[in-house]
Amino acid sequence: MKLVMVGNGMAGARTLEELIKLAPDLYDITVFGAEPYANYNRILLSPVLAGEQTIGDIMLNGVDWYAEHGIKLRLGSQVTRIERKRRRIETANGIVAGYDRLLLATGSNPVILPVPGHELPGVITYRDIHDTHTMIEAAATHRDAVVIGGGLLGLEAANGLKLRGMNVTVVHLADWLMERQLDRVAGNLLQKSLEDRGLAFRIKAQTKELIGAPSAENGRVCAVRIVDSDGIEETLPADLVVMAAGIRPNTALAESAGLHCSRGIVVDDTLQTFDPRIYAIGECVNHRGVAYGLVAPLFEMAKVCANHLALHGIGRYTGSVTATKLKVTGIDLFSAGAFTGGPECEEIVLSDPFGGVYKKLVIKDDKLVGGVLYGDTVDGSWYFKLLREGRNVSDIRDRLMFGEANLGDTGHQGQNRAMTMAPSDEVCGCNGVCKETIVKAIKEKGLFTLDDVRKHTKASSSCGSCTGLVEQLLMATAGGDYSAAPKMKAVCGCTDYTHQQVRDAIRDQHLLTIPAAMRFLEWRTPNGCATCRPALNYYLISTWPHEAKDDPQSRFINERAHANIQKDGTFSVVPRIWGGETNSSELRRIADVVDKYQIRTVKVTGGQRIDLLGVKKQDLPAVWHDLGMPSGHAYAKALRTVKTCVGSEWCRFGTQDSTQMGKDLERALWRMYAPHKVKLAVSGCPRNCAESGIKDVGVIGVDSGWEIYVAGNGGIKTEVAQFLVRVKTGAEVLEYAGAFLQLYREEGWYLERTVHYVARVGLDHVKKVVVDDAAARRALYERLQFALDGEPDPWHEPDRAGIDRRQYVPLALLPA
Amino acid sequence: MDRWTRICRLDELPVLGARVVDRPGAGNVAVFRTATDRVFALRDRCPHEGGPLSQGIVYGERVACPLHNWNIDLKSGCAIAPDEGCVQSIPVRVDAGVVYLGVRADQPAPAILQVGADD
Numbered sequence: 001m002k003l004v005m006v007g008n009g010m011a012g013a014r015t016l017e018e019l020i021k022l023a024p025d026l027y028d029i030t031v032f033g034a035e036p037y038a039n040y041n042r043i044l045l046s047p048v049l050a051g052e053q054t055i056g057d058i059m060l061n062g063v064d065w066y067a068e069h070g071i072k073l074r075l076g077s078q079v080t081r082i083e084r085k086r087r088r089i090e091t092a093n094g095i096v097a098g099y100d101r102l103l104l105a106t107g108s109n110p111v112i113l114p115v116p117g118h119e120l121p122g123v124i125t126y127r128d129i130h131d132t133h134t135m136i137e138a139a140a141t142h143r144d145a146v147v148i149g150g151g152l153l154g155l156e157a158a159n160g161l162k163l164r165g166m167n168v169t170v171v172h173l174a175d176w177l178m179e180r181q182l183d184r185v186a187g188n189l190l191q192k193s194l195e196d197r198g199l200a201f202r203i204k205a206q207t208k209e210l211i212g213a214p215s216a217e218n219g220r221v222c223a224v225r226i227v228d229s230d231g232i233e234e235t236l237p238a239d240l241v242v243m244a245a246g247i248r249p250n251t252a253l254a255e256s257a258g259l260h261c262s263r264g265i266v267v268d269d270t271l272q273t274f275d276p277r278i279y280a281i282g283e284c285v286n287h288r289g290v291a292y293g294l295v296a297p298l299f300e301m302a303k304v305c306a307n308h309l310a311l312h313g314i315g316r317y318t319g320s321v322t323a324t325k326l327k328v329t330g331i332d333l334f335s336a337g338a339f340t341g342g343p344e345c346e347e348i349v350l351s352d353p354f355g356g357v358y359k360k361l362v363i364k365d366d367k368l369v370g371g372v373l374y375g376d377t378v379d380g381s382w383y384f385k386l387l388r389e390g391r392n393v394s395d396i397r398d399r400l401m402f403g404e405a406n407l408g409d410t411g412h413q414g415q416n417r418a419m420t421m422a423p424s425d426e427v428c429g430c431n432g433v434c435k436e437t438i439v440k441a442i443k444e445k446g447l448f449t450l451d452d453v454r455k456h457t458k459a460s461s462s463c464g465s466c467t468g469l470v471e472q473l474l475m476a477t478a479g480g481d482y483s484a485a486p487k488m489k490a491v492c493g494c495t496d497y498t499h500q501q502v503r504d505a506i507r508d509q510h511l512l513t514i515p516a517a518m519r520f521l522e523w524r525t526p527n528g529c530a531t532c533r534p535a536l537n538y539y540l541i542s543t544w545p546h547e548a549k550d551d552p553q554s555r556f557i558n559e560r561a562h563a564n565i566q567k568d569g570t571f572s573v574v575p576r577i578w579g580g581e582t583n584s585s586e587l588r589r590i591a592d593v594v595d596k597y598q599i600r601t602v603k604v605t606g607g608q609r610i611d612l613l614g615v616k617k618q619d620l621p622a623v624w625h626d627l628g629m630p631s632g633h634a635y636a637k638a639l640r641t642v643k644t645c646v647g648s649e650w651c652r653f654g655t656q657d658s659t660q661m662g663k664d665l666e667r668a669l670w671r672m673y674a675p676h677k678v679k680l681a682v683s684g685c686p687r688n689c690a691e692s693g694i695k696d697v698g699v700i701g702v703d704s705g706w707e708i709y710v711a712g713n714g715g716i717k718t719e720v721a722q723f724l725v726r727v728k729t730g731a732e733v734l735e736y737a738g739a740f741l742q743l744y745r746e747e748g749w750y751l752e753r754t755v756h757y758v759a760r761v762g763l764d765h766v767k768k769v770v771v772d773d774a775a776a777r778r779a780l781y782e783r784l785q786f787a788l789d790g791e792p793d794p795w796h797e798p799d800r801a802g803i804d805r806r807q808y809v810p811l812a813l814l815p816a
Numbered sequence: 817m818d819r820w821t822r823i824c825r826l827d828e829l830p831v832l833g834a835r836v837v838d839r840p841g842a843g844n845v846a847v848f849r850t851a852t853d854r855v856f857a858l859r860d861r862c863p864h865e866g867g868p869l870s871q872g873i874v875y876g877e878r879v880a881c882p883l884h885n886w887n888i889d890l891k892s893g894c895a896i897a898p899d900e901g902c903v904q905s906i907p908v909r910v911d912a913g914v915v916y917l918g919v920r921a922d923q924p925a926p927a928i929l930q931v932g933a934d935d
Contacts, residue, residue, distance in 0.1 A: 456898045527832060527851045530873040530880030530887070553832040557871040557882040565882050569868040804830050810838035811847070813919065814822045 001027050003309065004089055004099040006079045006253065008033030010042055011282030011298040012105030013061050018306030020069055022524075026310060029071045030097055032089070034078040037129055038063045041446070043295055045132050049160030055129060060446040082257035084275055101277055101309060104254055104265060108247040108283040108293065113148065117210030122221040123241045126157045135242065139164035142239030146170075146224045148207050150177040152326060154244030155190075158199055161240070169200040169236050171207055171226055173245075181324045181335040185351065186358050186374040193331055193356065202236075204229040210241055249284045249291050264291040269316035271305035281305050287317065294322045299448060307496070314522055315496040323384045334380035337370030337387050338362055345369065348401050359401060366394040378418070379403035381471035392762040395722075404468055418472035427469050430462035438470060442477040450474065492531035494523050499535065499749035506539050512548045514540065528554075535750035538637070538675065542745050545787035550802050558635035561807060562794045563620055566613065571620060573612040574634035575627050576670065579644045579662035579682075580608025586629060593626050607641030607679065609634070618808050624795035630670070631795040637751075638673045639680070639741075642666040643691065647684030647701070656701025658684035661730055665699070668734050669741065671791040672784070675748035675757070678741060693721050696744075696754040697737045702726070706733050710740055710766065711758035719755045722763055725771045739770045739780035746783075820909055820916035823847065829855065829915065834870040834879070836860055837917065845906055845917065846870030848890050850877055855915055856890035857908040863888075863901030 003019075005012050008031050016029065039061040047053040066073040074095060081090040088098040110125035112118055122142075124134050138145070139161055147158040150172030162168045170177075176187030177194075191201055205226045213222040224238045249264035260266045260274040264286025271279050271287075281301050283293055292298065297320035304317040323336035341347050341362045350359040357375035361368060361383065368386045373379070382404040386393060393400055421427070423436035441447055441456045453470055454461040460470045490496050497505075502521060511517045514536050518528060528536065533554035540548035552560045563571035577586070590610060594602055600614035609632055615623055624631070634640060642665045645651065647658035662682040672678070681690040682699040692698025694714035698721045700707045705728040712721025725736055743766065748757040758766060769776045792800035799805075823837055829849040837845040837857075844860035846869045854877065860870050867883030877890045887896040893905035907918025 525876060527875050529875045529878075530885060533873060533875065553830060553874070556873065561871070565868075565871060567865070567867075567883065569866075569871070804833070806828065806830070806835065807833075810836045810844075811823050811828075812838055813917070814824075 001100040002098055003027035003029045003101045003103065004097055005029065005031045005103040005105060006089065007105035007107055007282070007284070008035065008039055008073070008075070009105055009107045009282060010039065010060070010295060011107070011302055012103065013039035014299055014302040015103065015105070015281055015306050015309070016069075016071065017061075018303050019309050022306060022310035022312060024069070027101070029069075030074065031066065031071055032074045032077045032079050032091060032095075032097075034076070035128055035130070036076045038066065038073065038075070040129065042128070045126075045129070046156035046160060049132050049135055049157065050163045051160075057443065079253060082253060082278075084257055084278070087277065099277070101279065103305070103309070104273070104278065104280040104284060105282045106250040106253060106280075106284040108291075109250045110243060111246045111248050112243055113207060113245055115207050115209055117212055117221065118243070120210055120212045120221040120241075121218060122239060123210055123243065125243045126153055127247075135161060135240065136164065138240040139166050143167060144169075144237040145240040145242065146236050146238040147242045147244055148224075149244035149246065150174070150201070150203070151244060151246065152178060152181065152324060153247075154242070155194065155326065157242050157244055159194070159197070161242075162197065162199055166240070167200075168198075169202060169238075170194075171202045171205050171224065171236075173204070173206055175204060177201075177203070178326070178333075178335075181339075181372075182333070182374075183340060183360060183372055186333070186335075186360070186372045189353065189356065189358055189374050190326075190331065190333060202226055202228065202234070205234075208233070210238075211235070247283065247293055249286065251284060254280065254284070262286055269304075269318060270308045271301055271317060272308070279305055279309065288319055290319065292320065292322065294324065295448075296320060297322060312524060314524070321384075321388050323380065332373070332375055332377040334373040334377040334383075335371065336380075336384050337368075338364075339370040339372045341370070348397075350401050361400060363393065363397070366392050366397075368393050368400075378472060381475055382468055385471075389760075391760065395759070395763060418469045418476065421469075427473070428457075428459035428462070428466045431458040433457050433459035435473065438473050439477050442474060447474070491535055492529055494525040494528050494532050495521060497521055499752075502536070503539050503543070503747075503749070506536075506543050510544070512540065512544055514551055514554060530556075534559075538673065538750050542673065542675075542787070546790075552802060552804055559637070560804075561617060561620065562631060562635060562801075562803065563615065563617075564635040568614075570614045570616055572634075573615050573620070573623055573627070574605060574609050574632035575629035576632040576666075577609045577629070578666050579642055579659050581644075581659055581663065582610075589627055589629070593623055596626065597623055605634070605641075607634075608643050609641060618810060621798070621805070621808055630793050633670065636673065637676050638671070639666070639669045639678045641679055642669075643679070643681040643695070645683050645689035647682075651684060653687060654684035654701070655703050656684045656706065658682040658690065658699075658701055661699065661701070661706070661733060662690075664730060665734065665737060668738065669788075671788055671793065672741065672745070674741065674745050675750050676753045678744075678754070680737070694718060695721060697721075697740060699733055699737070704728065706730075708733065708736050708740075711754045711763070713753055713755040715753075717755075722758070724763075724767065735777060735781045736770060738784045739777040740766065742780040742784035742787075743769055745787075746780075819918065819920075821919055823915050823917050826853065826855070826910055826913045826915055832874045834872070834874060836868070836870045839919070842919075844868070844870070845919070846879075847908065847915065847917070848874055848879060850874065850890070853910075855908050855910050857906040857917055858888070858890065858893050859904045859906065861903055862886055863895055863903050864899070869903070 041058040041060050044058040077091040077093055079089050080092045090096050110127050124131055145161045145166045145168045147154045147170045150170045158168045158170050176184050177191050205228045208227050209225040210221050211223040212219045221241050224236045227233045251261040251265050254265045255261050265280040265284050267273055267280050267285045267287055271281050273280050282298050300320055301317050304315045307315045326333040346363045348361045360372045362370040367390050371383050421435050424434050426434050438457050438459050447453050460467045491499055517536050537551050537554040541550050557565050563573055597619050599612045603611045605611050642662040644659045644662035648654035678696045680697045681692040681695040683690040683692045684701045692700050694712040698709040698712055707726045708724045709721035710724045713719040744754055744757050794801035829835055832851055834846050834848045846858050846860040848856045860868050862869055862881040864886045867881045869879050871882045872879040878887050880887050886899050894902040909916045
């Protein structure tokens with residue numbers, strides 16, 4: 001089939017990239033671009049104008065990229081006509097090309113104010129490489145510039161021209177600068193700091209006329225006449241006038257072909273126009289009444305459009321929340337969402353006009369709906385993430401204004417400002433990736449999303465604690481609007497469905513096997529990948545216990561072999577020691593096993609158990625047998641340990657028998673698989689020696705009974721557990737803790753720890769079900785007991801546990 | 817039969833899984849079976865940090881290394897971009913439900929025969 005693309009900008013080229021990934025050979029592709037350049041990063045024209053980057057730096061796909069993928073590239077060819085009946089297009093230079101599918105990516109045109117003199121030489125817009133060159137040349141030979149329009153683009157142009165030595169005045173019609181992205185306070189702060197850099201402003205001023213020099217001097221523009229809000233006229237000298245008064249979707253070609261247009265080419269959620277053979281994407285479209293002018297939404301569109309062009313037919317574009325960042329070096333400014341507030345909105349404001357810092361966060365129904373940051377934008381990406389996810393922020397409201405770093409971090413020396421880091425500073429502690437490597441990859445490989453950076457550099461791909469830093473680097477390097485990931489993240493590349501959608505489908509459709517789930521959800525790959533299969537397997541067995549059958553081949557090796565793989569390919573073995581209390585015969589058996597199997601390292605774990613490291617896989621069954629102790633599940637997304645202090649039996653301060661409580665909890669909950677590992681602790685008094693405050697479920701004995709805390713975490717981000725309830729008896733501890741964990745098992749997303757689960761659904765939701773509603777709590781606990789009933793110990797009942805025991809026996813080369 | 821050495825029956829390999837062939841002194845071989853019963857063999861060493869590929873999750877015609885999740889193409893032995901690196905692939909043949917490796921049993925290393933990698 002033949003695919004013709006009109007327009008070779010960022011949206012179009014991105015669609016082709018996505019399409020080639022999905023269906024490399026489906027189409028014979030021809031691209032027509034009016035500009036004489038291959039695909040470049042239009043957003044980075046401002047740094048080029050400012051002299052901080054070159055055109056070479058901002059190329060995304062060179063001519064060779066097109067050749068490499070067999071795409072015919074026709075540069076400098078403007079398409080002038082679409083003949084829909086004959087399914088072909090025609091260019092100004094006489095090329096005719098037929099199509100089966102047509103993709104319109106014609107972008108937008110700058111608005112040219114129809115004032116007298118707008119056609120004079122020296123009057124330009126700011127849109128492409130040509131305009132940028134014109135400005136650079138003018139700056140070298142002329143002195144005075146006027147920029148009409150104090151929006152994002154106008155200010156970037158003004159800043160660039162100023163840096164190139166011109167006297168620049170910005171004429172702006174509205175009451176303050178960037179009124180579509182900033183509130184009045186931030187707009188005024190911005191104006192002040194730009195004035196400090198030598199820019200001049202005429203606010204609330206209208207352009208009346210552009211005045212040309214006498215024709216002896218080629219009739220070039222020489223002045224701009226403006227009138228302010230009081231009606232007073234002024235004439236500004238101008239050898240260069242840049243019109244930056246907005247953009248308008250470029251729909252001329254589509255309209256001439258009779259396609260339905262209305263402030264953009266009207267498309268549906270699959271980016272299809274009213275002619276089913278014709279798709280449109282990017283700044284030229286009107287989707288649900290919105291025309292986007294930022295790059296992140298275009299990339300979301302590209303993904304969906306490519307999917308439909310590839311005939312996969314999955315995915316809908318449902319609109320984007322956008323964020324803006326001004327690319328003027330040294331000025332930090334960020335805005336997103338409904339920053340102006342409105343009825344039923346609450347605002348949190350931090351204002352330090354002398355320090356040049358202003359922050360406003362707009363909250364509605366306990367969710368962040370918008371914000372403006374000026375002077376300190378390091379938390380922009382974090383706020384934007386909260387905004388997109390619609391996360392309930394009531395629990396962090398009091399600290400929200402002070403940023404993500406205020407919530408605690410480990411692993412990168414408390415570093416939280418990517419911009420102040422040296423190039424050689426480490427960003428990702430897990431994979432040893434430094435700032436320089438990430439910035440280089442973003443620039444050279446044209447990376448746009450967090451996922452891209454993860455794939456190419458491995459940064460942020462392990463524990464994820466540096467995700468915020470990487471997003472900051474993306475923002476700063478690639479331009480602000482890039483960092484925006486899709487609002488809802490798909491499970492993996494095999495599907496567009498989210499974890500929640502997959503969970504819901506498995507429950508609603510009573511799906512029992514991985515193939516059935518993949519079939520129903522139209523998985524793109526025949527048997528998934530190493531990311532989705534473990535997730536699907538967990539969702540199936542947790543939703544339908546005793547019905548869905550566990551699939552060991554869809555489990556990570558640790559859960560398949562029931563031991564932890566180590567870097568040298570050997571395994572570690574951690575037997576269960578109930579509540580951390582052991583005895584001489586267990587210790588003797590452990591010692592004998594260590595000698596018999598020549599186990600190199602014996603280590604006490606943080607969870608009050610003993611780890612035997614360096615066991616060969618073929619020895620595992622015999623080691624388990626000789627130990628004669630239950631599996632500790634130290635290898636599984638399951639209940640790990642219940643840490644305890646000695647409690648009232650021995651401790652002179654103890655108020656409750658925490659060791660017995662811990663043992664009871666562990667016996668009630670062991671063999672419990674969960675979205676992620678689960679750790680418990682029980683302390684016998686508020687001195688809390690078992691560190692209950694940083695556990696998934698932490699129990700603390702008090703004189704009158706027990707306090708239960710949930711959703712703590714001692715890992716990447718230390719998170720203090722939140723108080724759930726106080727109860728009187730041990731039986732109640734079991735029921736409340738069990739009910740909470742069952743709720744997490746049923747609602748959590750795979751690899752989501754309790755802390756993230758509770759942050760997502762809100763502690764109120766948990767309390768409503770587990771604390772306030774006794775019937776719901778009992779039902780949850782009963783479902784947990786039902787799920788655990790008869791669950792085998794994999795070490796001692798391998799056949800019932802469905803273990804493929806052949807894995808422990810290596811094959812040998814057999815004689816013929 | 818000196819070119820091909822028998823290792824096991826096809827049904828002794830788990831579907832979407834792998835087994836290890838122990839070759840003392842010559843480096844282990846991982847033998848994979850896909851959902852469509854295609855069989856591949858690679859040296860059991862990820863080109864990244866030497867992880868045992870035989871322990872990874874098999875999907876399509878790829879395996880994900882258990883140590884750091886590099887994805888390796890079973891046919892070529894090469895890492896999926898953007899990762900770079902290859903592990904030696906070893907000829908393997910399935911005949912009448914029996915799996916044969918293209919290595920000689922009597923000459924451990926370096927005894928991998930230079931024959932086509934197709935099955």
